[in-house]
Amino acid sequence: MGRLRTVACLLFCFAQLGWILSGELSAAPIVRLDGALANPLTSEPIYPIPFETGVDENKAALGGRLFHDSILSSDGSLSCASCHNLEKGGHDGLPLSLPYRGETGAINTLTVFNSALNFRLDWRGHFRTFEELTDDILHRTDLMNTTWAELLPKLRARKDYVEDFRRLYADGLTKESVLNAIVEFQRSLLTPNARFDQYLRGTADALSDDEKRGYELFKDFGCVSCHQGVNVGGNLFQKLGIFKDYFAGRSTITRADLGRMLDTGAERDRYVFRVPSLRNVAVTAPYFHDGSVAQLEAAVRKMGEIQLGISLKKGEIDLITKFLGTLTGEFQGRSLEINVEIN
Amino acid sequence: MTRKNWLHTPIIVGLLAAVTYLFIYGASLDPAQHVGTLQSISALQRIDAGLGRDLLLARSGILRHYDSLNRAIAEMNELVERLQSGQTASALPPQVMQRIGAVSANIEQKENLVERFKTGNALLLNSWAYFIHRSRELSQWNKVEGESAEQAAVMRQLSPIMMRVFRHPQGDVSGAAAALLDRLERMDIPEYLDPPIDLILLNSPIESIVTHGRLILNLTPQWDSNFRTLLASPTASLIDTLRDSYLEHHKRIEYRASLHRKLLYIVSVLLLVHLIYLISRLQANKQALSGLNAELVEEIKERKQAEKTSRKHQSELAHTHRLSMMGEMASGLAHELSQPLTAINNYTKGCMRRLQQANGEQAELLDAMGKVSSEAHRAGEIIRWMRSFVQKAEPQTARLDVNAAIREAIDLLWHDLQSQGIKTNFELAKPLPPTLADKIQIQQIVLNLVRNSMEAMNGHDCARRDLTICTSIPADDTIEVSIRDSGHGVPADLRENIFDSFFTTRTDGLGLGLSICRSLVEIHGGQLWVTAGAGTGATFHFTIPVTTETSDGHA
Numbered sequence: 071m072g073r074l075r076t077v078a079c080l081l082f083c084f085a086q087l088g089w090i091l092s093g094e095l096s097a098a099p100i101v102r103l104d105g106a107l108a109n110p111l112t113s114e115p116i117y118p119i120p121f122e123t124g125v126d127e128n129k130a131a132l133g134g135r136l137f138h139d140s141i142l143s144s145d146g147s148l149s150c151a152s153c154h155n156l157e158k159g160g161h162d163g164l165p166l167s168l169p170y171r172g173e174t175g176a177i178n179t180l181t182v183f184n185s186a187l188n189f190r191l192d193w194r195g196h197f198r199t200f201e202e203l204t205d206d207i208l209h210r211t212d213l214m215n216t217t218w219a220e221l222l223p224k225l226r227a228r229k230d231y232v233e234d235f236r237r238l239y240a241d242g243l244t245k246e247s248v249l250n251a252i253v254e255f256q257r258s259l260l261t262p263n264a265r266f267d268q269y270l271r272g273t274a275d276a277l278s279d280d281e282k283r284g285y286e287l288f289k290d291f292g293c294v295s296c297h298q299g300v301n302v303g304g305n306l307f308q309k310l311g312i313f314k315d316y317f318a319g320r321s322t323i324t325r326a327d328l329g330r331m332l333d334t335g336a337e338r339d340r341y342v343f344r345v346p347s348l349r350n351v352a353v354t355a356p357y358f359h360d361g362s363v364a365q366l367e368a369a370v371r372k373m374g375e376i377q378l379g380i381s382l383k384k385g386e387i388d389l390i391t392k393f394l395g396t397l398t399g400e401f402q403g404r405s406l407e408i409n410v411e412i413n
Numbered sequence: 414m415t416r417k418n419w420l421h422t423p424i425i426v427g428l429l430a431a432v433t434y435l436f437i438y439g440a441s442l443d444p445a446q447h448v449g450t451l452q453s454i455s456a457l458q459r460i461d462a463g464l465g466r467d468l469l470l471a472r473s474g475i476l477r478h479y480d481s482l483n484r485a486i487a488e489m490n491e492l493v494e495r496l497q498s499g500q501t502a503s504a505l506p507p508q509v510m511q512r513i514g515a516v517s518a519n520i521e522q523k524e525n526l527v528e529r530f531k532t533g534n535a536l537l538l539n540s541w542a543y544f545i546h547r548s549r550e551l552s553q554w555n556k557v558e559g560e561s562a563e564q565a566a567v568m569r570q571l572s573p574i575m576m577r578v579f580r581h582p583q584g585d586v587s588g589a590a591a592a593l594l595d596r597l598e599r600m601d602i603p604e605y606l607d608p609p610i611d612l613i614l615l616n617s618p619i620e621s622i623v624t625h626g627r628l629i630l631n632l633t634p635q636w637d638s639n640f641r642t643l644l645a646s647p648t649a650s651l652i653d654t655l656r657d658s659y660l661e662h663h664k665r666i667e668y669r670a671s672l673h674r675k676l677l678y679i680v681s682v683l684l685l686v687h688l689i690y691l692i693s694r695l696q697a698n699k700q701a702l703s704g705l706n707a708e709l710v711e712e713i714k715e716r717k718q719a720e721k722t723s724r725k726h727q728s729e730l731a732h733t734h735r736l737s738m739m740g741e742m743a744s745g746l747a748h749e750l751s752q753p754l755t756a757i758n759n760y761t762k763g764c765m766r767r768l769q770q771a772n773g774e775q776a777e778l779l780d781a782m783g784k785v786s787s788e789a790h791r792a793g794e795i796i797r798w799m800r801s802f803v804q805k806a807e808p809q810t811a812r813l814d815v816n817a818a819i820r821e822a823i824d825l826l827w828h829d830l831q832s833q834g835i836k837t838n839f840e841l842a843k844p845l846p847p848t849l850a851d852k853i854q855i856q857q858i859v860l861n862l863v864r865n866s867m868e869a870m871n872g873h874d875c876a877r878r879d880l881t882i883c884t885s886i887p888a889d890d891t892i893e894v895s896i897r898d899s900g901h902g903v904p905a906d907l908r909e910n911i912f913d914s915f916f917t918t919r920t921d922g923l924g925l926g927l928s929i930c931r932s933l934v935e936i937h938g939g940q941l942w943v944t945a946g947a948g949t950g951a952t953f954h955f956t957i958p959v960t961t962e963t964s965d966g967h968a
Binding site: 114115116117189290292294295296298299300301305306307308309312313342378379380 | 487528542621625628
């Protein structure tokens with residue numbers, strides 16, 4: 071009886087095995103998915119800054135507090151806002167960055183406004199992400215001069231920070247979350263709704279006739295070849311001094327003057343800089359990486375000479391300057407103003 | 414079947430291990446991860462295609478900003494990083510990782526080319542724009558005479574040549590264009606104080622035209638070859654290879670997973686089958702066991718029956734033996750019986766004489782009559798014992814005083830012992846613990862053994878005739894009865910044989926006595942054996958277990 075049952079079981083097994091092996095062994099079908107990643111193809115070389123920043127408001131607000139807190143510097147004397155004054159043009163208004171510990175910075179301070187729209191950060195485009203940049207600034211001896219090992223305990227001693235980070239981040243207050251908060255804040259610093267953007271969005275009378283004429287000249291003279299895109303620049307590298315030597319008549323060339331060559335070491339990258347954005351240019355004097363030009367008109371003239379190989383006349387310069395004035399946008403619903411005292 | 418039992422544990426453990434292994438290692442790719450990987454790869458393809466389109470548009474001047482180029486590069490970098498970091502697919506094999514690495518290297522290379530393209534493109538489009546404006550204004554110069562007319566002529570030649578340079582940068586027109594630019598530079602051009610129609614013309618000294626022209630001639634071939642390299646960059650095919658490689662990997666995983674699933678099924682079925690087999694065996698064993706049990710019960714019943722029958726035969730045999738023993742004891746018993754009868758007769762005669770003479774005191778008479786009665790009772794006892802001894806009754810086990818039973822039996826042999834001149838001693842242990850036994854059978858054993866001893870001491874050469882009957886308690890649960898004589902003894906070589914049936918040294922005996930005694934002792938749960946006496950003679954011992962029951966039990 072038992073043996074009969076065993077035999078029956080074995081037969082059943084073999085039957086199963088046969089059925090299984092006769093089945094088709096085929097891979098699953100390929101899943102095809104299509105998404106849309108559209109490229110903006112506008113008729114104008116410049117397009118408006120979006121109103122939406124896409125950042126987490128709460129994290130950005132927390133980052134804003136850190137941005138204005140000198141706890142970030144080793145001796146508690148410096149905050150991000152010390153050099154990036156958001157009440158003004160998002161910069162310090164000095165030719166070269168703020169003197170700190172007795173030494174003047176080597177390069178002009180760029181505005182923090184709209185820096186999220188640049189393809190690389192820094193004058194020579196050394197940094198690709200805010201995280202890298204922020205981390206570098208925290209560590210630099212001529213800036214925050216701190217380390218995470220020093221900074222994190224200081225921050226953790228602050229109940230308000232600890233609580234807010236615990237509320238907003240799963241891991242609480244860590245190097246990553248602190249960086250992220252500061253970065254989120256920087257991403258939120260866009261200045262939309264400049265008069266020129268209103269014009270681009272279809273409000274024809276947002277610009278005066280002179281400003282419109284200035285825009286046409288801006289395009290005709292070829293300024294727009296480099297200063298284009300949403301940020302009116304900030305999206306390519308270019309040599310400073312195409313037709314004439316920018317540094318002519320100078321006795322010394324500083325390290326910072328070398329530009330991108332510092333990163334690549336290539337001779338062709340000597341004096342090559344990331345083309346700066348012209349957004350808010352009217353309120354972010356002085357100009358150029360060495361802050362050597364205080365007036366916008368003078369900067370326009372110089373650009374015409376060395377980059378375009380043309381001598382712009384005063385009338386043209388005025389028109390172009392007027393146009394550039396329309397690129398000043400709004401931060402927190404208020405238009406940026408020229409209230410930086412020019413030294 | 415039983416010797417294979419040790420195999421079942423390893424089989425089941427092995428099958429369970431196989432099921433677990435197949436379950437863990439047979440997993441297919443996580444669908445979400447798979448879709449994520451494919452999406453990343455598709456996105457790479459799509460973005461690369463978009464980048465190619467935008468590069469062409471940018472080169473032709475239709476796309477007038479570089480944001481989309483930057484975004485494309487950034488997105489591709491991000492996608493590759495995601496693929497490399499394994500965010501979309503866990504544990505990609507080295508060959509797929511190698512493909513991702515190739516795509517990554519290609520994108521890095523492409524990024525450098527795009528940077529140079531943007532830089533060159535910005536300059537060149539600017540310079541070309543300058544030239545296009547220049548040629549448009551040339552028509553205004555048609556009316557100009559003299560040296561200016563020559564300049565105009567040069568410009569008229571230069572513009573189409575520059576256009577050819579734009580279209581075919583690698584052609585041989587560069588030399589001609591350079592020569593024309595040199596000619597233009599050597600000309601001395603007066604300042605136009607009267608403003609002509611176009612502002613640009615006025616603001617563009619001849620050096621500007623020459624510089625822009627030289628810039629175009631210098632940069633264009635390099636920029637164009639850079640652009641062609643960029644377009645020829647095998648990103649698309651590298652991504653295709655990556656995709657194929659990944660799909661190959663996925664197919665392999667899926668195949669393995671489906672195979673594992675099927676194996677898992679087979680192993681599970683095997684496990685189940687094995688369990689069913691074990692259960693069926695258990696069932697079969699249970700049936701066999703219950704069959705065996707029934708047989709056993711039957712056998713026990715039969716054995717009990719046989720035992721009963723055997724007991725009956727034994728008891729019949731013992732009865733027969735008692736009858737024959739009674740026959741043999743008849744003369745002794747008759748004498749024993751005659752004693753009280755004689756006494757009765759004497760007392761009765763004495764009483765009668767006293768009554769006839771009428772001088773008997775009443776007290777004296779009563780005393781005599783009491784003795785008569787006592788002797789009559791004694792005679793009655795003997796007769797009753799004889800009746801019960803020869804009665805054919807089922808053995809009756811009851812609480813028994815072994816000492817009393819022994820004394821009663823020996824009393825019956827008193828006359829025979831006296832007549833043979835045997836000195837009888839009792840060494841009875843007192844008190845004896847109670848035992849459950851059949852009185853008749855115990856007395857039968859004692860009588861048989863004593864009579865054997867009497868016979869052994871009956872020879873002429875037997876100087877001393879001593880018989881000693883002992884009871885003792887060798888162990889807590891045993892009573893031992895031993896009967897020692899001073900007879901001729903039992904030769905050592907016969908000691909084992911004497912208990913066999915039909916073994917006898919006598920000519921007139923059947924040889925059943927000791928055999929029956931031994932079986933009676935064994936029925937009572939004891940043993941019967943013989944040992945040599947101290948000098949001459951033999952000692953027979955038998956044991957009876959002590960009862961532990963307090964009340965009268967039954968066998």
